[in-house]
Amino acid sequence: xxxxxxxxxxxSVSEGALVLLRCNYSxxxxxxxxxxxxxxxxxxQLLLKYTSAATLVKGINGFxxxxxxxxxxxxxxxxxxxxSDAAEYFCxxxxxxxxxxxxxxxxxxxxxx
Amino acid sequence: NAGVTQTPKFRILKIGQSMTLQxxxxxxxxxxxxxxxxxxxxxxxxxxxxxxxxxxxxxVPNGYNVSRSTTEDFPLRLELAxxxxxxxxxxxxxxxxxEQYFGPGTRLTVT
Numbered sequence: 001x002x003x004x005x006x007x008x009x010x011x012s013v014s015e016g017a018l019v020l021l022r023c024n025y026s027x028x029x030x031x032x033x034x035x036x037x038x039x040x041x042x043x044x045q046l047l048l049k050y051t052s053a054a055t056l057v058k059g060i061n062g063f064x065x066x067x068x069x070x071x072x073x074x075x076x077x078x079x080x081x082x083x084s085d086a087a088e089y090f091c092x093x094x095x096x097x098x099x100x101x102x103x104x105x106x107x108x109x110x111x112x113x
Numbered sequence: 114n115a116g117v118t119q120t121p122k123f124r125i126l127k128i129g130q131s132m133t134l135q136x137x138x139x140x141x142x143x144x145x146x147x148x149x150x151x152x153x154x155x156x157x158x159x160x161x162x163x164x165x166x167x168x169x170x171x172x173v174p175n176g177y178n179v180s181r182s183t184t185e186d187f188p189l190r191l192e193l194a195x196x197x198x199x200x201x202x203x204x205x206x207x208x209x210x211x212e213q214y215f216g217p218g219t220r221l222t223v224t
Binding site: 009032034036041042043044045046049051090094099100101103104105106 | 117144146153154155156157158161163171203205207210211212213214215216217218
């Protein structure tokens with residue numbers, strides 16, 4: 001069965017610093033993996049997705065994620081944090097047999113001025 | 114392009130009352146989903162639909178019902194509201210295996 005683990009319910013970085021949000025998954029088949037972002041009081045928005053093409057995936061707002069099969073990881077990074085990046089980030093994996101997603105618990109990104 | 118719309122945005126219910134959360138999408142997506150989001154718990158799937166007339170239970174269906182009479186609409190019905198149903202509810206739709214599009218959510222409080 002698939003599962004998703006996001007390490008750290010809260011991550012705090014200074015403005016301009018590297019952002020690293022961790023996501024590990026388990027899946028019995030090659031996965032489809034996603035990062036979504038949720039700004040306060042809004043719905044979720046797709047940030048980027050891995051669909052078995054390039055292992056380094058670029059998304060919106062300067063974020064990228066690298067699929068590492070050997071580590072079963074799909075960590076999200078951004079070289080330089082902006083105040084506008086403050087949000088909650090969710091990692092998800094698509095289930096084998098249908099269009100359902102399995103969601104991580106989310107990581108709240110806090111940006112310090 | 115409206116995408117996924119949800120009404121109402123906020124609602125306060127008394128214990129035992131009923132209500133319907135509305136969800137409409139204009140992208141002609143076959144797949145639609147209802148989630149609830151509780152702090153620190155991520156998203157939990159309540160019900161989903163793979164097309165008009167077809168619905169199925171997700172992870173946390175108890176206390177809820179859905180219908181899908183058209184491709185566009187996927188209402189969620191709460192019967193006999195309980196405090197445990199206090200949550201933020203999101204509707205989403207998808208037309209491919211690759212991504213889901215979310216509505217803005219309904220914040221429900223049951224007191």
